[in-house]
Every structure is written in C-alpha cells, then in structure tokens.
Amino acid sequence: GENVEQHPSTLSVQEGDSAVIKCTYSDSASNYFPWYKQELGKGPQLIIDIRSNVGEKKDQRIAVTLNKTAKHFSLHITETQPEDSAVYFCAASDFNKFYFGSGTKLNVKP
C-alpha cells in the first residue's frame, strides 16, 4: 500500500518568514495530494490540493509543488502569521483511499 512520509515533525519560524513542509509517497498510482490544517480540538481542514497533472498551485500565501518523478510534494507558506500556527498534514490518494503523513506542528513566533 501507499506510504506517506512527512518532514519536519515540528517547525518553528519567526512571523513573516516562510515555512516549507515536505512529503514523499511511494505509490506511483497516487494522483491527488491534499494538504490539511488542524487546529487544537478540531478536525482537519483542507487548505490546498494538487492533482498529478499539475506541477504547482498557488493560493495567496500558500503554494504546493509536486514532483511526480521523485514522488514528493511540498507545502510553502510565505509571510507567516501567528494564526498559521497549527498542525499540517499532507495526504496522497488513489481513488477514494487517503493516506496521511504524520503531521508537522508549525509554530509561528510573533
């Protein structure tokens, strides 16, 4: 089955700096890669996603890149703000089965 690895497990940045979270996957059949933000006591919330036929996608301060050949994808957050502090999860999907990374706890220091 699919195996998704996510790094780093914790990330601390200064407000205004950029943050990058990286994931790798093992199954070349995976074709959809969403990213989720989870705040304490809440369920994950989709923040951006990318499909396998696209190399990069941006939405304001958030961007995701995908390298299908190397089987890795990354989340980039620019101009970080304290409200970006949360746990971020990557996931890989083939059809309707989703495999999640172990999460990155992002702390943005004011």
Add this chain to the structure above:
Amino acid sequence: GAGVSQSPSNKVTEKGKDVELRCDPISGHTALYWYRQSLGQGLEFLIYFQGNSAPDKSGLPSDRFSAERTGGSVSTLTIQRTQQEDSAVYLCASSLGKRATDTQYFGPGTRLTVL
C-alpha cells in the same frame, strides 16, 4: 449550513465493552469516511462509504471494528470488546462523492479512551 457532526465528543469506556460512534455528514454528501488519529500521529484510513455501501473495508484494524451507513446519511462505527490500543480520536469526513478529489469536510471527532 451545518457541517459534519459527531457524537459523542468524548467517550470513556472500560476494556472489553462495546462502543458506538456516530457521524452525521453534511446533507447531500454521498461519500463518507472514517479515520483514526492516535496521539501525535497522522490520520489512519478506516473505511469509506459511497451511499450505503462500503467498497473497501481493508482499513479496519480488526474484526472487532465494523461500520454501517443507513439512508445514505448517518453512519455508525462500532468497536466491540474494546482494547486500550483502541484509544484515539475517531474522525469522520464527508464529501459530495462525485469525484475522488471532492473536498472532504471533517467533523470535530470523538475522543475514545479505553481504561
């Protein structure tokens, strides 16, 4: 409109007891997912429903776990003879179900503690 709701929000039970966890998806969403999140870990896929049927049950950890969905809406995850390793947050998500890439909307989860 209302999001995905789950009940109870917290459940404490004794080892060996059965528990039922409930998920109410967003109205009109035909796809429903169950995940398990252990402390400090990522989400582990358990089962997926399209309508009332579950095409793939391979994520269920053991035969003590079962799930059903009735009327294409509410779903119940049942854990029989609970064990301490079942302690986790159980999350439910729903989506429109028209495509595999439809956005999943998550509920707040049920925190299960097995003593």
